[in-house]
Structure formats: structure tokens, C-alpha cells
Amino acid sequence: MYRRAAGSQDPRTLRSRSLLQDALLEILRQSPGATVAVADLTERAGVNRSTFYQHYREVDDLLADALDARAVGAGADLESIPPDAMSGSEPPAAFLAYVEHIAANRVLYRRVLGGQGSPATTERLRRRLVDAIVASLQLRPPPATRTPTIVTASAMAGALLGVLSCWVELMPHVPAREAAGWAWEAVMRAAPDAT
Incomplete structure (x- = not known):
């Protein structure tokens, strides 16, 4: 049975994930067909690349989390x-x-x-x-x-x-x-x- 990962309740982790999710959704709403580069995403989110990779393997995983959170x-x-x-x-x-x-x-x-x-x-x-x-x-x-x-x-x-x-x-x-x-x-x- 699939269940969401419990995830860390550390406010910094939650904040970083939220910033990345918001940035990705903003990019995709502005340019729905765009290929999103991690560098562009992290720049928009105001975090560094290593922060992205601490939380996600790829942009598709971030998109799944972002849509889950919004749902x-x-x-x-x-x-x-x-x-x-x-x-x-x-x-x-x-x-x-x-x-x-x-x-x-x-x-x-x-x-x-x-x-x-x-x-x-x-x-x-x-x-x-x-x-x-x-x-x-x-x-x-x-x-x-x-x-x-x-x-x-x-x-x-x-x-x-x-x-x-x-x-x-x-x-x-x-x-x-x-x-x-x-x-x-x-x-x-x-x-x-x-x-």
C-alpha cells in the first residue's frame, strides 16, 4: 500500500521543499511546456543546487511532491x-x-x-x-x-x-x-x- 513518506518536520526542510515546490509550479504555470533545469529552479527558489539534491533526485519527483501538497x-x-x-x-x-x-x-x-x-x-x-x-x-x-x-x-x-x-x-x-x-x-x- 502506498503512503506518503513521513518526511522531516524540521522547519528548514519544510521551508526548502516549499520554496522549491512553489518555484517549480510558478515556472510551469508561466511556461507549461518548458523543460525545467535545476539551476533555473534553484535560482528562482533562492536555494542552492545542493539543497535541491538533498531533497529530490530529479525535477519530476519535486513535481509529484508539489502536486501532492497542493491536492x-x-x-x-x-x-x-x-x-x-x-x-x-x-x-x-x-x-x-x-x-x-x-x-x-x-x-x-x-x-x-x-x-x-x-x-x-x-x-x-x-x-x-x-x-x-x-x-x-x-x-x-x-x-x-x-x-x-x-x-x-x-x-x-x-x-x-x-x-x-x-x-x-x-x-x-x-x-x-x-x-x-x-x-x-x-x-x-x-x-x-x-x-
Whole structure:
């Protein structure tokens, strides 16, 4: 099961990470297609290169942390999806909040989920979705299938990611609530029936 790293509570560490995250998001909002060099990033953040490498291996890891922090700050923590969420026909509040977070940061998520991609961010999102789906599927009676639960959950998470990836590219933009409904419908269709 994926969980965020506990991280240091040292105020200097938190401050350095926050400065780097803010600088990266600012750069990407101004130039969504830009390749971000560590030197440019650290200059904008007002920290040195060694500070960057004390906290991150690469810019993609920083981007994943920055978007995670913004999602949690917006009340869009996918880890708070209740295990019984798959029993309803409507998306759970935490998932809807996450889709609204994506809508509010659409330019960034086009980069993350689109052609340029962000492997670290996409993988974290996929794992969180898989964890939530596995927890939900484990509450149901076993389905009449030989497919392991983790495989089923991965397929369902892939459906969610596919809908979200398509949605951030749509023009004109479709509201978050409607996109969350599409994604939830795709997952509910893929959910195995118990017999």
C-alpha cells in the first residue's frame, strides 16, 4: 500500500521543499511546456543546487511532491476515500475534490497526464487509486473470476486515469463534476460482480 513518506518536520526542510515546490509550479504555470533545469529552479527558489539534491533526485519527483501538497491542501486527498465508496453510484467526495483540484490546475495536469507526462506523479496517482479500489473490493463478496483483486484494481485505476487524461485535453473544458461522473461510471462498469 502506498503512503506518503513521513518526511522531516524540521522547519528548514519544510521551508526548502516549499520554496522549491512553489518555484517549480510558478515556472510551469508561466511556461507549461518548458523543460525545467535545476539551476533555473534553484535560482528562482533562492536555494542552492545542493539543497535541491538533498531533497529530490530529479525535477519530476519535486513535481509529484508539489502536486501532492497542493491536492492535500485543497482537501483532495485520495487516501481519504472510504473503503465503501464503490457501493455508491456517485463519486465519493474525496475523488470529486481531487478532480476539482485537477480542474483548478489544469495547465499543470495537462503536462502531468498528457504527452510530456510525469512518471512520478502518474505512478503515485495510480497507486493511490489502486489502494482505494483494493480496499473497496475487499469489502465485497469474492467475485466469480480468477483475476486477482490487485489486477482488477489496477485495471479500474487505469480506467480512471484514462478518463482524467482525456478530460484535461478536451476543448471546450468540461466541468469537474461531469468528468468525475464519467470516471466513476467507467470504474463502476469495470467493477466485478459478486455471484
